[in-house]
Amino acid sequence: MIAGWSRFNVVSVVLGFAFLYLPIVLLVVFSFNESRLVTVWGGFSTKWYVSLFSNQGLMDAAWVTARVAVISATVATVLGTMAALVLTRHTRFRGRILFSGMVFAPLVMPEVITGLSLLLLFVAVGLDRGFLTVTLAHVTFSMCFVAVVVQSRLVTFDRSLEEAAMDLGAPPVTTFFQITLPVIAPAIVSGWLLAFTLSLDDLVIASFTSGPGATTLPMKIYSQVRLGVTPEINAVSTLMIGLVAGGVIAASIVNKRRAVQRARDEQAAERG
Amino acid sequence: MAGPRLDLVRSGCRHRTDELEIGDGQRHDRCDARRRRRGPAKPGVTSLYRVDQPPRHRRSVLLEQLGEFGLDNYLWLTEDPLYLNAYVSSVVIAAISTLLALLVGYPIAYGMARAPAALRPILLMLVILPFWTSFLIRVYAWIGILKPEGLLNQLLLGLGLIDVPLVILNTHSAIFIGIVYSYLPFMVLPLYSSLEKMDHSLIEAAQDLGCRPAGAFWKITFPLSLPGVIAGSMLVFIPAVGEFVIPDLLGGSQTLMIGKTLWNEFFANRDWPVSSAVAVILLLLLIVPIMFFQSAQARAREEGR
Numbered sequence: 119m120i121a122g123w124s125r126f127n128v129v130s131v132v133l134g135f136a137f138l139y140l141p142i143v144l145l146v147v148f149s150f151n152e153s154r155l156v157t158v159w160g161g162f163s164t165k166w167y168v169s170l171f172s173n174q175g176l177m178d179a180a181w182v183t184a185r186v187a188v189i190s191a192t193v194a195t196v197l198g199t200m201a202a203l204v205l206t207r208h209t210r211f212r213g214r215i216l217f218s219g220m221v222f223a224p225l226v227m228p229e230v231i232t233g234l235s236l237l238l239l240f241v242a243v244g245l246d247r248g249f250l251t252v253t254l255a256h257v258t259f260s261m262c263f264v265a266v267v268v269q270s271r272l273v274t275f276d277r278s279l280e281e282a283a284m285d286l287g288a289p290p291v292t293t294f295f296q297i298t299l300p301v302i303a304p305a306i307v308s309g310w311l312l313a314f315t316l317s318l319d320d321l322v323i324a325s326f327t328s329g330p331g332a333t334t335l336p337m338k339i340y341s342q343v344r345l346g347v348t349p350e351i352n353a354v355s356t357l358m359i360g361l362v363a364g365g366v367i368a369a370s371i372v373n374k375r376r377a378v379q380r381a382r383d384e385q386a387a388e389r390g
Numbered sequence: 391m392a393g394p395r396l397d398l399v400r401s402g403c404r405h406r407t408d409e410l411e412i413g414d415g416q417r418h419d420r421c422d423a424r425r426r427r428r429g430p431a432k433p434g435v436t437s438l439y440r441v442d443q444p445p446r447h448r449r450s451v452l453l454e455q456l457g458e459f460g461l462d463n464y465l466w467l468t469e470d471p472l473y474l475n476a477y478v479s480s481v482v483i484a485a486i487s488t489l490l491a492l493l494v495g496y497p498i499a500y501g502m503a504r505a506p507a508a509l510r511p512i513l514l515m516l517v518i519l520p521f522w523t524s525f526l527i528r529v530y531a532w533i534g535i536l537k538p539e540g541l542l543n544q545l546l547l548g549l550g551l552i553d554v555p556l557v558i559l560n561t562h563s564a565i566f567i568g569i570v571y572s573y574l575p576f577m578v579l580p581l582y583s584s585l586e587k588m589d590h591s592l593i594e595a596a597q598d599l600g601c602r603p604a605g606a607f608w609k610i611t612f613p614l615s616l617p618g619v620i621a622g623s624m625l626v627f628i629p630a631v632g633e634f635v636i637p638d639l640l641g642g643s644q645t646l647m648i649g650k651t652l653w654n655e656f657f658a659n660r661d662w663p664v665s666s667a668v669a670v671i672l673l674l675l676l677i678v679p680i681m682f683f684q685s686a687q688a689r690a691r692e693e694g695r
Contacts, residue, residue, distance in 0.1 A: 127501035131513065134498035138520050138574060141531035144541060148534065219684065226625065226680055228632020230649045231669045234656065238666065319524040322634055326656070336526050343526075343639060347534050355527040362522050370515070 142359065149352035166353040176354060179338040182249065183318060186334060190256035191313035197257065198264025198313070199306055205265070206272040224262045232259055233326030240327060247329030255327040256317040263316060264309035271305030304373055311369055315362055463667035473651065473668065477675065480648040483562065483637075484630035487569035491577045491626045492619065494570055499581035499618070500611075503588070514582070521575045529568055529639050536564050536640070560642025568636040569626070576625040584618030585611070617690050624683035628676055648672055 149167075153160025170176060201221050208214070224232055236255045237247070245251055279301070283293045299306075321336040328334065335354070342351055467473045502513045520528065535541045536559040543555040558564050588611065596606040612619075634649035641647070648668065655665040 123501075123504050123506060126497075127504045129501075130497035131501035131505065134494070134501070134574075134578075135516060137494070137571070138517070141528065141535060141571070142520065142523060144535065145527070145531040222684070223680065226628040226676075226683065228629055228634075228649060228672065228676070230632050230634055230652050231673055234652070234665060234669050238662070315522050319526065321526050336524065339526060339530070340635075343530050343533070347530070347537075351530065355524070355530065358527060359523045362524075363519070366519065366522050 145352055146356045146359065149349060149356040151349055151352075154349065166349040167357075170350055170353050170357075173350070175333075176335070176338055176350075179333050179335045180354075182332055183335040186249070186253050186256060186324075186332075187314050187317040190253045190260060190317045191310050193253075193257045194261040194313040195264050195306060195310045198261040198309060199268050199302075201261065201265040202268035202272055206269055206275075221262050221265050224259045225266065229259075229320075229322035230326075233323040236323065237326045247327060247332075249332045251327045251329065252324050252332050252334065255323050256313075256320065259320075259323060260313035260316045263312050264306075267309040267312060268302060268305045271302050275301060304376065308369065308373075311365060315365075318358070318362070463663045464671075466664060467667055467671065472646075473648075473671075476646045476648045476651040477671070479646045480631050480633075481675070483565055483647060484569070484627050484633070487566050487573075487630055488623050488627040490566055491570045491573055492623060495574055495577035495581055495622065496619075498574075499578045499585055502578070502582050503585035510586070514579075517575050517578050517582075525572060526635060528572060529635055532564070532568055532571065532640060533559065536567070559640060560644065562641070562645070564640040564642075565637050565645060565647075568640040569630050569633065572636065573626040573630060577622040580621035580625065581615060581618040584615045584621075588614050617686065620686050621683070621690070624679055624686070628679050628683065631676060632672055 148159075150162050150164065151158075151160055152163035152165070205214075205218055205221070233255070236251075236258060240247060240251045240254075245254075275298070279297050280293050283297045284290065288296065319336060320334075321340050324334045325337055325340075328337065335358075339351055339354065342348065498517075502510065502517070505513055533540075537543075538555045538557060538559070540559070542558070543552075546552045547555065558567070592610050592614075593606050596610055597603070601609065632649045632652075633647065634653050637645045637647040637650050638653070641650075652665050652668045652672070655661050655668060659665075
């Protein structure tokens with residue numbers, strides 16, 4: 119296949135990745151800029167990071183965002199996994215098409231629609247807008263992403279493992295926790311990470327469903343960005359990028375190690 | 391009840407003119423027309439207009455709203471050409487951006503699919519990685535690049551390619567760049583997965599039989615990648631129609647897109663019923679491509695088995 123990797127292919131891949139990464143790299147570079155002008159290089163400095171940590175409003179927003187992301191990702195993972203289990207295990211039940219459509223619709227739904235409809239729901243049931251409503255809204259839209267990730271793992275799941283466990287007398291609940299859950303655990307972990315980053319990033323849905331005292335970091339960033347580009351925003355963006363990139367890389371290392379371990383176990387089992 | 395409501399509407403109007411910065415005379419007319427048409431009394435709605443405060447009559451809001459059931463808000467959408475223009479321009483902008491994303495994404499996906507097998511997982515990871523970083527931040531990064539005194543213009547001026555800075559920020563071009571950039575992974579991934587599965591010996595066979603490379607591409611590669619083209623285009627087009635962040639930050643005040651109109655209707659004008667009507671029409675507009683996408687996905691899944 120190497121013969122097929124022509125010069126045109128190489129150039130298009132390199133240019134494509136340059137297009138994808140250059141803006142992010144420039145953003146990170148200019149967060150260390152001494153000058154207040156974002157586009158003129160005035161020497162290396164970390165002063166924007168220092169001023170960032172003394173910005174109380176920004177810090178409060180970061181704390182709210184972190185709490186919302188952890189709680190909503192956890193709840194969304196539980197619900198999304200349940201939805202994925204139902205959709206792969208029960209291929210026939212009344213309203214299955216409607217259910218799967220409803221689970222997957224938020225994947226492509228414009229955020230303004232999701233945000234507005236959730237807000238109207240919260241007002242209709244009389245929930246005060248604030249921390250709780252933002253969290254609930256994030257659970258709703260990130261749940262379907264978890265469901266997709268877990269479902270793709272469940273499709274390739276070998277059900278004879280479960281049958282073997284139940285033949286050996288394990289009740290269904292035990293089978294689920296001893297057999298099914300460990301096997302789909304990597305998908306659940308990546309589902310959680312996806313839900314976490316989605317919640318961390320979300321501006322539109324949070325703006326609709328948030329209330330006083332529950333301003334999230336993207337909302338704060340957005341209101342400052344509208345006033346113009348500042349090195350402080352570059353700094354906060356760099357920290358967020360670093361956090362997420364670190365998480366993703368750590369997760370992929372863990373996944374890889376687990377795969378190596380499993381391969382080793384399988385070899386041992388075959389020999390044994 | 392009428393007094394405060396009128397005040398709120400009026401303050402909403404003022405807010406809106408500040409926000410949109412276009413032809414204020416015209417805009418005031420619009421607001422006046424709206425105020426006249428709606429009349430003073432719409433009980434229960436007042437509390438909804440205060441976004442920063444908890445609603446005052448929470449429990450009764452829904453019932454009272456239902457009491458006012460009618461198609462007024464939809465009629466309002468047809469009366470004002472602003473909304474129709476916004477829908478049309480959103481669809482046009484999203485369609486052009488989708489086409490551009492396809493043109494940019496196809497060579498990348500093709501190059502990835504032809505890459506040495508050992509390199510492919512890394513390339514795949516590199517395409518997915520930007521998707522994990524904040525959407526808002528990625529759009530924000532382009533402001534610094536595209537603005538008149540920004541990095542792109544500095545580079546082009548420095549190289550002597552242009553004499554006058556290009557005006558890109560706050561134009562449609564900036565929106566196209568923003569959408570293509572933000573949604574490129576959604577285009578590349580489905581394209582890659584359909585191109586990677588393709589049997590390359592088919593192309594070799596065609597070339598052995600005397601087909602030119604371009605002919606082989608259009609007769610074999612492209613038709614075989616069509617599921618990926620459809621999936622990628624839908625994944626870009628559907629969210630792009632309702633996009634808010636990109637037209638707001640990169641497109642400036644002149645841009646008309648329905649996501650932005652809905653946002654202004656809601657946050658600046660504080661007109662919840664009209665913004666809901668805007669959302670419902672947007673949903674109806676998107677239901678056809680969404681269904682099309684779902685059924686194409688289901689078909690692909692069936693074939694995969």
